Amino acid sequence: MPATLLPLAVAAPLLLAAALAPLSPIAPRRLADACATLCALFVALLCGALAVETLHVPVHYWFGGWTPSHGVALGIEFAVDPIGAGLAAFVALLVALAFAFSWWYFDSAGTHFHVLMLIFLAAMAGFALTGDLFNLFVFFELMSVAAFALTGYKIEEEESIEGAINFAITNSLGAFLVLIGIGLLYGRTGALNLAQIGAGVAHARPDGLLVAAFVLLLTGFFVKGAVVPFHFWLDDAHAVAPTPLCVLFSGVMVQLALYAVARIFWEIFAAPFSSHEAPIRLLLVVMGTITALTGGIMAFNQHHIKRMLAFSTISHSGLFICAIATFSALGIAAGAVFVAAHGLLKAALFMGSGVLLQRTGSVDAVKLHGRCTHLTPLALLFVIGGFALAGLPPFGIAAGKTMLETAVRDAGLAWLAIVFAVASALDGAAVLRVAGSVFFGLGHMSDDRRSSTAGNEKKETSESRNDTLPTMILTAYAALVLCLAAGTVPQFAGWAERAGAIFLHGARAPFVPTLALHDALLNLAVALGAGLLALAALYLPRYKIFSAPAAALRALHSGAFPDYALWMIAGVAVYGAFLVPIAAFAARGNP
Amino acid sequence: MTLYLPYALVVWLFLVGVFGIVRSRNLIHAVLCLAVVQSSTYVFLIAIGFKRNAGAPIFSADVPVGTPAVDPVVHALTLTDIVVATVVTALILTMAIQVYRITGTLDPEKLRPMSG
Amino acid sequence: MSPRLRAWLFLPPALAVAALMLYGMAGLRPFGFYPGPYGDVLDAVATAQRHVLNVATAVNFDYRGFDTLVEEFIFFTAIAGIAVLFRAQVGDARVTDEADVDREIPAESDGIGWMCYGFVPLTFAFACYMAVHAQLTPGGGFQGGAIAGSAFALAYMGLHYSTYRKFAPQKAVDAVEAAGAGAYAVIGIATMIASGIFLANVLPLGEKGSIVSAGTIPVINLCVFVEIAAGFIVCLEFFFKQTRRIEEEES
Numbered sequence: 001m002p003a004t005l006l007p008l009a010v011a012a013p014l015l016l017a018a019a020l021a022p023l024s025p026i027a028p029r030r031l032a033d034a035c036a037t038l039c040a041l042f043v044a045l046l047c048g049a050l051a052v053e054t055l056h057v058p059v060h061y062w063f064g065g066w067t068p069s070h071g072v073a074l075g076i077e078f079a080v081d082p083i084g085a086g087l088a089a090f091v092a093l094l095v096a097l098a099f100a101f102s103w104w105y106f107d108s109a110g111t112h113f114h115v116l117m118l119i120f121l122a123a124m125a126g127f128a129l130t131g132d133l134f135n136l137f138v139f140f141e142l143m144s145v146a147a148f149a150l151t152g153y154k155i156e157e158e159e160s161i162e163g164a165i166n167f168a169i170t171n172s173l174g175a176f177l178v179l180i181g182i183g184l185l186y187g188r189t190g191a192l193n194l195a196q197i198g199a200g201v202a203h204a205r206p207d208g209l210l211v212a213a214f215v216l217l218l219t220g221f222f223v224k225g226a227v228v229p230f231h232f233w234l235d236d237a238h239a240v241a242p243t244p245l246c247v248l249f250s251g252v253m254v255q256l257a258l259y260a261v262a263r264i265f266w267e268i269f270a271a272p273f274s275s276h277e278a279p280i281r282l283l284l285v286v287m288g289t290i291t292a293l294t295g296g297i298m299a300f301n302q303h304h305i306k307r308m309l310a311f312s313t314i315s316h317s318g319l320f321i322c323a324i325a326t327f328s329a330l331g332i333a334a335g336a337v338f339v340a341a342h343g344l345l346k347a348a349l350f351m352g353s354g355v356l357l358q359r360t361g362s363v364d365a366v367k368l369h370g371r372c373t374h375l376t377p378l379a380l381l382f383v384i385g386g387f388a389l390a391g392l393p394p395f396g397i398a399a400g401k402t403m404l405e406t407a408v409r410d411a412g413l414a415w416l417a418i419v420f421a422v423a424s425a426l427d428g429a430a431v432l433r434v435a436g437s438v439f440f441g442l443g444h445m446s447d448d449r450r451s452s453t454a455g456n457e458k459k460e461t462s463e464s465r466n467d468t469l470p471t472m473i474l475t476a477y478a479a480l481v482l483c484l485a486a487g488t489v490p491q492f493a494g495w496a497e498r499a500g501a502i503f504l505h506g507a508r509a510p511f512v513p514t515l516a517l518h519d520a521l522l523n524l525a526v527a528l529g530a531g532l533l534a535l536a537a538l539y540l541p542r543y544k545i546f547s548a549p550a551a552a553l554r555a556l557h558s559g560a561f562p563d564y565a566l567w568m569i570a571g572v573a574v575y576g577a578f579l580v581p582i583a584a585f586a587a588r589g590n591p
Numbered sequence: 592m593t594l595y596l597p598y599a600l601v602v603w604l605f606l607v608g609v610f611g612i613v614r615s616r617n618l619i620h621a622v623l624c625l626a627v628v629q630s631s632t633y634v635f636l637i638a639i640g641f642k643r644n645a646g647a648p649i650f651s652a653d654v655p656v657g658t659p660a661v662d663p664v665v666h667a668l669t670l671t672d673i674v675v676a677t678v679v680t681a682l683i684l685t686m687a688i689q690v691y692r693i694t695g696t697l698d699p700e701k702l703r704p705m706s707g
Numbered sequence: 708m709s710p711r712l713r714a715w716l717f718l719p720p721a722l723a724v725a726a727l728m729l730y731g732m733a734g735l736r737p738f739g740f741y742p743g744p745y746g747d748v749l750d751a752v753a754t755a756q757r758h759v760l761n762v763a764t765a766v767n768f769d770y771r772g773f774d775t776l777v778e779e780f781i782f783f784t785a786i787a788g789i790a791v792l793f794r795a796q797v798g799d800a801r802v803t804d805e806a807d808v809d810r811e812i813p814a815e816s817d818g819i820g821w822m823c824y825g826f827v828p829l830t831f832a833f834a835c836y837m838a839v840h841a842q843l844t845p846g847g848g849f850q851g852g853a854i855a856g857s858a859f860a861l862a863y864m865g866l867h868y869s870t871y872r873k874f875a876p877q878k879a880v881d882a883v884e885a886a887g888a889g890a891y892a893v894i895g896i897a898t899m900i901a902s903g904i905f906l907a908n909v910l911p912l913g914e915k916g917s918i919v920s921a922g923t924i925p926v927i928n929l930c931v932f933v934e935i936a937a938g939f940i941v942c943l944e945f946f947f948k949q950t951r952r953i954e955e956e957e958s
Contacts, residue, residue, distance in 0.1 A: 007905035011892050014780055018889030021787060022882040063773040065904040072744045076773045112791045119784050126777065134668060138777045145679055145781050149788025152686055158693040161792075162704040165686050169612065172625055172679070176605070179632045180728070187639040187735040190743010192664070212731020236704045307705060558708065559703030561621070565612045566713050566720075573720035576727040583730075594737035602728045606721050613717045614710050640746060643739035648750055648762040649845060651916070656754045660762070662746030663753075667766040671778040674849045674935060678785035681942050685792045688949060700710075 002049040003059045006078055009043050009088060009129065013122040017115045024110035036114045037099040043125055044092035051085035055498050060131070073193035079131025082499035083336055087128040087252070087259055090340055093482075094251045094347060095121045098244035101351050101475040113153070120146040120248065127256055133182050134192045136260060140178065140224070143253065144171050151241040163240035166561045170233040173568060174223025181216035184209055185268070194267045202271040211583045212576075214269050217261070219572045224257035226314045227321060228291040229571040232557055232564040235298070238310030243354030246306060250313040250350065251343035255320060262324050262332065266504060276582040277327060283578040284325035289419050291318030294553065296426030300537065301550050303365040305353045305434055309346060312389065312427040316342050319420060323404055326411040333500030334403035337486065337493055341396025344483035345388055349431065351476035352381045355469060356438075365434045370441030377473050379439035381480065386435055388483065390428025390530035391523040396486030397424075398523040399493060405519070421526045428530030433537045443538025597638040604631030618687045618697040622680060629676050633669050640665035758912045759842040759921045767847065768924045768931075772906045776891050779931055783888040786938045793945045815867065823865030827874075830858035838932035842921045848928040852935025859940050863947055875940050884941055887934025894927055 016039050020032055050059060059080040062068075066075025095117060102113070123142035130136050148171075152164030186192060188209055189200030201210060219230065226234040234254070238246050265280075273280065295315025302308035316338075323335035355378055357363050360371065372378065388395035401420060408416040436442040486492055556563075604627060611624030640662030648663035650656050691697055708716075736742050749770065753762040757769055767775050837844075838851025863871045899905045906923075913920035 004903060007895065007899060010777075011895055011905065014776075015889055015892040015896070018783065018885050018892060021783075021888075022878075022885040061905075063904070063906050064769060065902070065907045066770055069748075072748050074749070075770050112787060112794070115787055116784065116791065119780060119787075122780075123777075132774075134771075135774055135777070138774050138781070141675070141679075142777055142781045142784060145682065145784045145788065148682060148686075149784065149791055152689070152792055155689055155792055155794070156693075158690060158702075159704040161686050161690045161693070162702045165618065165683065165690065165702070166704065168683050168686065169621065169625060172683075173609065173612075173628065176628050176632050180601075180605070180635060183632070183635045183639055184731050184735065186665075186743065186745075187741075190741075190745045192745065207734050208730040209732070209734025212727050212734075215727060216731070239705050304705065559705050560699045562613045562615055562699055562710070562713055563708055565609055566708075566717050569606075569609055569613075569717065569724055570720040572727070573723035576723060580727065580730070594739065595733065595735075597738045598732035598735065599729065602725050602732070605728070606725055610714070610717060610721065614714045616710060638738055639735065640741050641739050642741045647845065648746075650754050650760050650762070656751065660750045662741050662743070663749055663762040663766050664746050664771070666763045667771065668774075670763070670847070670849055671767065671775055674853055675778050675781045675785070677853075678782050678789075678938065678942060681946070682785045682788045682792070685789045685945070689792055 002046055002053055003061065005046060006061045009046050010122045010126040012042060013039050013118040017118040020111040021115045024112060027111050032111045032114045033099060033103055036118055037096055039118065040092050040096035040099060040121055043121065044089050044096060047085050047089035047092060050080055051082050051089055054080050054082045054085055073191060073196045076132045076135050077193065078129045080129050081502055083503045084128045086336065086499060087256060088125040090343065091124040091252050092121060094248055094343060097347055097475055097479055098247045101472055102244045103471050116146050116150050124252065124256055131194050132192055133194055133197065137178055137182055141175060144175060150245045151237050153242050160240040163236040166564065167233045167237040169561045170564050171223055173565060174220045177216045177220030181213045181220060184213040198267045201268060204272050206272045206276060206582050206586045208583050210272055211579050215576045215579055217264055219575050221257045221261045226254050226317045227287055228294050229567040231314045232567060234314055235307050235310040235557065236559060239304055239307040243350055246350045247347040250346040254313060254317055255339045258320050273582060276586065279578055279582055281325050283575060284321050285413060288318040288321035288325060292419055292423035296423045297550060297553060299430035300426045301554060305363040305365060308430050308434060309349055312430060313346060315423050315427050319423060322416055326407045328407055328411055329500040329504050330403060330410065331407040332503050333496040334400055334407050336496040336499060337396060337403060338400025341400050341483050341486045344479045344486065345385060345397060348381060348476045348479035349385045351472060351479065352378055355472045358469065365437050368438045372438050373441060375439065379435065381476055382431060382435035382439065385480065386428050386431035387527045389431055390527040391424045392527040393520045393523050394487045396483045399487040401523060402519045425526050425530045425533055428527060429533035429537065432531055432534035436534055436538055601631045601635040604634065616698055618699060622683050622687065626680055633673065636665045636669050757921050758915045759924060760916060761842050761845060764841045764847050764924065768927045769908055776895065779888055779891055779934060782935065782938055786941055789942055789945050819865045823862060827858050827862045830861060831855055834858060838928065839918060841928040842924050843916065848931030849935055851932045852939065855936035856939025856943065860943055880937050880940050884934055884937035887930050887937060890930040891927060894923060
């Protein structure tokens with residue numbers, strides 16, 4: 001049954017958006033909220049049902065009834081596997097949470113917010129479900145345009161629009177890189193269907209075209225996936241976008257781009273590159289580590305709360321790439337669990353910061369130092385969230401990290417566990433230090449006035465509606481509880497493991513690692529370490545040896561998009577340098 | 592070698608457009624450079640689908656089915672892309688107008704949302 | 708980082724990326740030797756399967772119709788985004804008077820006005836002609852919509868603003884644009900209800916070469932035409948509004 005209704009996962013939100021748009025001046029606010037939330041829940045249920053159904057048999061839906069003839073795919077298909085359906089369901093769940101959070105939001109612009117969010121939902125769901133490369137690109141574009149418009153939503157603040165401009169220009173360049181990559185593959189195979197392209201290049205020698213196509217697709221999607229050096233736009237966009245949108249960006253949009261990379265790699269490039277995996281693994285591991293540590297260090301140095309959370313997301317992007325780099329079903333499964341847990345936790349933290357913004361008019365930890373000691377629910381949220389982010393068991397992040405550590409150990413990359421520990425500790429400490437400063441008045445936040453704005457943001461709802469705050473805080477806690485569920489409900493990890501095996505085309509289902517005591521203790525140790533790091537940041541003086549390189553790193557994040565474009569091209573060159581040797585070795589092997 | 596010149600053109604357009612963005616001192620100029628980069632992708636798509644001595648993929652009584660025709664798929668992809676790109680450019684220009692209204696400048700150096 | 712430094716830093720990686728892209732493109736067939744099956748197969752079968760003469764239209768609205776639905780929504784989203792970004796804020800009074808306008812406003816010319824009255828309907832008729840012949844000639848909803856948009860831009864340039872507004876009342880155009888976008892999705896769902904498959908071509912295929920042929924293709928095509936034309940009008944309207952003086956807006 002869910003298979004026949006599959007197009008509705010995309011068509012229903014689009015239709016609702018088109019219906020709400022002209023009704024903007026006259027539609028009652030509550031009605032729009034209710035319809036939009038119900039639509040998101042419908043998509044979540046549909047895709048959730050699919051995520052379970054596809055464990056047994058994959059779903060291929062051909063639009064227009066154009067089934068392939070003689071091995072040539074004539075139409076577009078949705079090739080649904082459990083990970084894709086799971087991601088689509090997760091997207092819809094987060095959108096529903098975002099709608100619930102913004103129940104009274106944005107009084108000024110009628111239904112425009114709902115229209116754009118619904119289109120964003122449809123685009124992300126379609127992105128996760130599609131099996132056609134150009135269709136993937138088109139959904140990527142739709143996702144981007146909706147995101148650009150929503151980022152600049154607060155048009156009375158110049159930073160919002162500037163952040164949106166940086167976002168728009170960098171992500172458009174990323175999209176063009178992807179399109180050239182797609183063109184190269186189309187020119188070689190004459191097909192746009194992922195499976196057909198895969199079949200077309202499966203026995204090919206990895207030559208310049210395949211390597212170039214892979215580099216372009218990889219770097220183009222890594223722009224959206226916020227991997228170093230393509231990540232600069234993310235912190236700008238998060239710092240200024242409205243809170244429900246940050247929930248979606250950090251929760252799922254970035255991860256979808258990484259999913260696309262994994263999908264394209266395994267459907268198309270894994271076969272021709274099968275004996276040349278070493279350079280690819282090296283690239284992913286190196287860039288993953290750099291991203292994880294850059295994100296962690298920058299997060300640790302921020303006092304703009306939303307920007308700090310954005311850098312934490314960048315850090316986790318690095319960890320997810322390491323999951324892909326294991327090239328194993330367990331790695332993918334770990335990635336799935338980790339993505340879900342991280343998305344929900346980030347959602348909770350962003351919603352918390354949204355409530356903070358509403359209560360106090362600022363998200364600057366320096367300005368708010370010690371001023372929020374009376375906001376106990378928020379304080380609890382941030383403290384629990386900070387420890388959970390560092391890997392406190394039994395939250396989902398700990399489960400994901402444990403699976404990931406097993407996967408890297410199996411792949412011979414055990415030293416990555418140290419990177420994971422350091423990055424998690426930095427991320428958790430960043431949140432805890434802010435929590436300590438704002439909610440408990442501990443220590444002192446270093447006041448580096450040279451950097452960032454002074455958090456001069458306006459409140460996100462027009463009046464100070466104290467009646468909205470309970471729903472906002474409840475939604476935040478709901479997300480936190482779901483993150484806990486992701487870590488404790490064993491069926492979720494079981495589903496993830498089977499889904500990971502199916503993702504890698506029928507590999508044997510990986511061994512289910514039970515959460516051993518030493519793993520739990522390790523995670524606990526890292527969480528405590530994060531707490532100590534936070535206290536150190538608050539009470540110890542800033543040592544020159546740490547602050548100088550951090551300052552240099554911060555100077556790189558200049559906020560001007562021409563710099564970002566430069567780093568993007570430099571990144572493409574570096575990635576190409578890592579991977580071009582594949583073609584050279586292959587050419588030497590078989591002239 | 593000359594048969595690969597169209598692809599060289601694509602690479603040139605792409606990188607010249609990005610160079611323009613990197614050197615940009617004016618937001619409108621940067622948006623137009625983005626349009627140049629975009630046009631390189633159109634040239635690429637159309638170039639891939641071209642066949643020598645083949646006509647447009649439009650058949651009629653005079654041009655029966657079976658006459659050599661170029662690839663219709665890339666044409667379909669490109670034409671929708673062009674129309675859509677126009678409005679996306681309009682969207683970014685809208686942001687430029689709004690930012691100019693608030694700050695009075697279009698210089699990317701001065702329009703930094705945050706730094707550090 | 709200064710722009711000059713940035714420009715110099717750009718050159719080495721740019722050369723490397725150029726080398727990478729050229730290395731990749733060297734693996735393609737030379738220009739003019741398209742190899743792949745997709746285009747050839749469609750050229751061979753589209754006319755028979757769908758009674759269209761223009762295969763690219765068949766690709767756009769039938770074989771890959773779902774892509775076009777999403778592309779149309781990208782268009783719709785961009786317009787909605789422009790509406791969101793240009794929305795009026797509380798207290799957004801634009802104070803203008805003659806002294807603020809730093810350019811001399813040229814006197815209106817009757818000749819230009821009369822030419823517009825002639826050309827605007829002609830251009831719009833041409834746009835409709837282009838759109839209606841989607842499956843027969845190199846036309847289509849996208850192309851026709853763009854021409855229709857330019858017809859309205861011509862009206863703005865040649866005629867008085869208030870006359871131009873009579874051609875395209877704001878609310879009607881908004882509704883029409885949303886209707887065009889929604890209609891495509893509705894057609895998809897309707898075909899799903901009729902045949903179980905989203906965007907299946909369920910209408911009678913008709914006779915090759917006539918305007919009413921190819922099943923749902925002309926229907927979808929007209930929806931797209933309406934949406935693109937209305938969308939361009941709305942988009943242009945937002946930009947034109949930025950320069951109007953408040954008093955004239957009232958009229």
